[in-house]
Amino acid sequence: MKKVLEGSMAISESVRIAEPRVISAYPITPQTHIVEHLSQMVADGNLKAEFVMVESEHTAASVCLGASACGVRSYTSTASQGLLYMSEVIYNIAGMRLPVVITIANRAVSAPINIWNDMQDSMALRDAGAIQLYAENNQEAYDMHIQAYKIAENKDVMLPVMVCVDGFVLTHTFEVVETIDEVERVREYLPPLNMEYKLDVDNPYSFGTLGEPSVYMESRFNLANAVNNSKKVIVSAAQEYKDMFGKFHGALIDTYKTDDAETIIVAMGSILGTIKDVVDELRESGKKIGVLKVRSFRPFPEEEIVAALEDAGNVIVIEKAISLGKGGILSQEIRDVLYKHRINSINVNGYVLGLGGRDITPKNIIDLIEKAKTDENMDGEFFGLNSFIEQGNISNIGD
Amino acid sequence: MLTKEDTHKELFTMGHTGCSGCAQSMAVKLILEVLGKNTIATTATGCLEVFSTRYPESSWRIPWIHSLFENSAAVASGIEAALKITGRKNGTTVLAQGGDGGTADIGLQALSGMFERGHDVLYVCYDNGAYMNTGYQRSGLTPFDAYTTTSPSGKQSFGNSRPKKYMPQIAMAHRIPYTAVASAGYPVDLQKKIKKAASITGPKYVQIDVPCTPGWKYEPRYSVKIARLAVQTGLYPLFEAEYDKIISVKKISKKVPVEEYLKLQGRFKHLFKDEAGRMEIEKIQKIADENIVKFGLL
Numbered sequence: 001m002k003k004v005l006e007g008s009m010a011i012s013e014s015v016r017i018a019e020p021r022v023i024s025a026y027p028i029t030p031q032t033h034i035v036e037h038l039s040q041m042v043a044d045g046n047l048k049a050e051f052v053m054v055e056s057e058h059t060a061a062s063v064c065l066g067a068s069a070c071g072v073r074s075y076t077s078t079a080s081q082g083l084l085y086m087s088e089v090i091y092n093i094a095g096m097r098l099p100v101v102i103t104i105a106n107r108a109v110s111a112p113i114n115i116w117n118d119m120q121d122s123m124a125l126r127d128a129g130a131i132q133l134y135a136e137n138n139q140e141a142y143d144m145h146i147q148a149y150k151i152a153e154n155k156d157v158m159l160p161v162m163v164c165v166d167g168f169v170l171t172h173t174f175e176v177v178e179t180i181d182e183v184e185r186v187r188e189y190l191p192p193l194n195m196e197y198k199l200d201v202d203n204p205y206s207f208g209t210l211g212e213p214s215v216y217m218e219s220r221f222n223l224a225n226a227v228n229n230s231k232k233v234i235v236s237a238a239q240e241y242k243d244m245f246g247k248f249h250g251a252l253i254d255t256y257k258t259d260d261a262e263t264i265i266v267a268m269g270s271i272l273g274t275i276k277d278v279v280d281e282l283r284e285s286g287k288k289i290g291v292l293k294v295r296s297f298r299p300f301p302e303e304e305i306v307a308a309l310e311d312a313g314n315v316i317v318i319e320k321a322i323s324l325g326k327g328g329i330l331s332q333e334i335r336d337v338l339y340k341h342r343i344n345s346i347n348v349n350g351y352v353l354g355l356g357g358r359d360i361t362p363k364n365i366i367d368l369i370e371k372a373k374t375d376e377n378m379d380g381e382f383f384g385l386n387s388f389i390e391q392g393n394i395s396n397i398g399d
Numbered sequence: 400m401l402t403k404e405d406t407h408k409e410l411f412t413m414g415h416t417g418c419s420g421c422a423q424s425m426a427v428k429l430i431l432e433v434l435g436k437n438t439i440a441t442t443a444t445g446c447l448e449v450f451s452t453r454y455p456e457s458s459w460r461i462p463w464i465h466s467l468f469e470n471s472a473a474v475a476s477g478i479e480a481a482l483k484i485t486g487r488k489n490g491t492t493v494l495a496q497g498g499d500g501g502t503a504d505i506g507l508q509a510l511s512g513m514f515e516r517g518h519d520v521l522y523v524c525y526d527n528g529a530y531m532n533t534g535y536q537r538s539g540l541t542p543f544d545a546y547t548t549t550s551p552s553g554k555q556s557f558g559n560s561r562p563k564k565y566m567p568q569i570a571m572a573h574r575i576p577y578t579a580v581a582s583a584g585y586p587v588d589l590q591k592k593i594k595k596a597a598s599i600t601g602p603k604y605v606q607i608d609v610p611c612t613p614g615w616k617y618e619p620r621y622s623v624k625i626a627r628l629a630v631q632t633g634l635y636p637l638f639e640a641e642y643d644k645i646i647s648v649k650k651i652s653k654k655v656p657v658e659e660y661l662k663l664q665g666r667f668k669h670l671f672k673d674e675a676g677r678m679e680i681e682k683i684q685k686i687a688d689e690n691i692v693k694f695g696l697l
Contacts, residue, residue: 021484022477050480054473055512062470062509066441066477069464072485074477090464199439199462200480201491208465209452 003195007170008033008140009175011103013179014145016047017186020075022067023058024052028082029115030167031105034076055332057082061089068098069207072199077103079167081110093160094129096208099152100160101333105167116321116357117167123329129220129223130160131230132298134268140249141165143326150190150237158191159231166270180245189244201226233298252301254293257283261290263314266334267295270327271318278365302337310343316372317350349378358384410436415458416450420619422583422626423525425446428584430645433593436461439478440494443471443501446532470498472513475520480590492521492597499526499540503566514573514602521596521603527611535614539564543686544679545666552669557679570604571643578640584609584626590651608635616665628660634688636694648694654669657684
């Protein structure tokens with residue numbers, strides 16, 4: 001059914017129909033509406049789940065870890081400092097191969113404290129062993145959560161999935177979202193969780209045992225393989241979803257008008273909508289430009305990205321996070337896979353925009369495309385700074 | 400007599416790598432004898448986790464999970480929630496375990512949350528008064544004047560300068576239905592308390608004094624003796640509480656001077672060097688005497 005839903009409502013509706021039995025969360029802006037909606041659903045009897053409202057994000061993730069180890073579908077959501085606080089647990093959930101789904105309402109990281117959107121928080125968890133998917137709009141956020149459980153619980157995967165949605169830009173914005181009304185159809189797509197190994201008094205196993213140097217590397221090797229092998233599961237989950245529910249937003253990546261493109265803009269999340277509008281406009285004036293959407297950041301879709309970019313002359317990476325002391329994160333990885341495939345003819349310019357909720361306007365993107373024409377191999381250059389910074393006069397900040 | 404084969408049938412089996420004389424492993428064995436196999440256990444990072452689960456071996460014949468240092472109570476909360484919602488509770492005891500550091504220091508927040516939310520979890524703190532797994536560093540439950548590697552004695556120091564945190568009273572302040580303090584030196588009393596705890600629905604806290612041979616620096620054969628002396632001196636009062644009221648205390652028949660307890664342990668050796676040390680022992684005697692009055696131990 002088509003409804004006008006706030007992003008957080010769409011996400012909670014999607015979580016509800018995926019039927020997790022344990023939900024645990026700690027409030028942090030801009031995640032709060034998601035867990036408020038879910039707790040109301042439980043209170044109203046519309047979702048049969050234990051809602052464990054805890055004293056911290058560390059515990060929220062730990063509750064999910066314990067419940068998941070019992071073979072019970074579990075869910076949490078957080079952002080920013082909350083994600084950093086639970087990061088230790090996310091590494092642990094991944095290492096223990098537990099299929100917890102976690103919504104990240106992407107938000108900037110302190111200091112200075114800032115509640116608005118960028119992607120620095122989830123980027124900090126890049127290497128945790130969790131799958132990271134990024135949603136472009138509320139419809140995709142809705143569909144992605146159901147797919148996330150399908151991917152997480154696949155026997156060859158058994159990993160946590162972080163569904164990353166831009167805080168406020170998506171979580172607090174109303175859009176038309178088509179929801180699935182028949183829980184039976186979702187159950188057909190996403191059968192009940194049936195874990196081979198779980199905490200069970202009739203069949204006792206030890207979990208989280210000490211891995212000495214003789215076994216630790218093998219355990220991490222298996223984890224690395226599981227993350228890599230999840231690529232095909234992400235693809236099949238998107239394909240099956242399309243076949244059953246008619247919705248498709250790309251699998252590992254998605255491309256927009258890239259076939260003959262000389263310039264391709266690469267990005268993740270909600271900014272893609274603005275970029276596509278700009279591309280449409282520029283296409284009308286004859287510019288050969290397209291868009292590559294990275295939907296799965298972990299695992300990183302190397303082959304698919306190379307195939308999409310290899311015929312372009314210029315690549316512009318727009319990202320809302322930075323590896324301080326190095327530069328762009330997404331742009332660095334894009335450049336790395338091109339180099340690995342012996343493609344060194346593409347000029348890859350990476351820019352950092354929209355940190356801490358700074359607006360990224362269509363004009364910003366047009367200006368950036370213009371600037372990139374003369375730039376070479378920019379690596380996480382800040383774009384869209386206030387003019388007093390550009391003049392090098394930082395002391396004006398307090399005025 | 401217990402044969403080697405018999406010990407294989409126990410729920411916490413032989414073959415682990417705990418030190419000889421380890422009172423913590425004795426306590427675990429006693430607890431599982433009472434709780435039986437319808438138990439799911441969590442364990443915080445620490446000695447117990449390390450010495451009982453060196454992959455691919457495990458001493459646990461019940462479902463067992465270790466996640467991190469500070470989240471034993473939180474993981475147990477998740478297990479209890481999962482069992483409840485799926486109708487698999489069936490009298491299963493969820494046992495959360497941690498050392499004194501994992502309980503009263505780094506794990507205090509998660510423990511407080513578990514108490515306050517009212518989970519049906521039995522939390523056991525094995526208190527050996529320091530971070531033994533990392534090599535005898537001071538914790539919030541290290542007793543006054545004890546030597547640890549981060550509260551060493553020296554020309555300017557008699558060891559740990561702060562008194563032991565009153566952790567059981569912190570548990571009681573949450574008004575949970577049952578709090579108890581037990582000792583590895585009193586197995587019958589310990590098992591009685593575990594049995595009672597398991598019969599109560601809701602959060603329970605049991606703190607057990609477990610002497611540590613390498614940390615406290617004594618001969619392994621003295622583990623039980625030292626545990627008993629801790630009680631008989633009044634330094635480790637054993638009691639039970641329901642909500643915020645103490646309902647029973649283990650009386651001591653005859654007060655033993657603290658010196659008898661201290662002199663067996665290398666961690667208090669520095670107090671026996673000179674007159675200044677003797678003054679410190681007087682301070683420890685005062686702690687014991689105050690406990691005797693406060694808890695009515697005599």
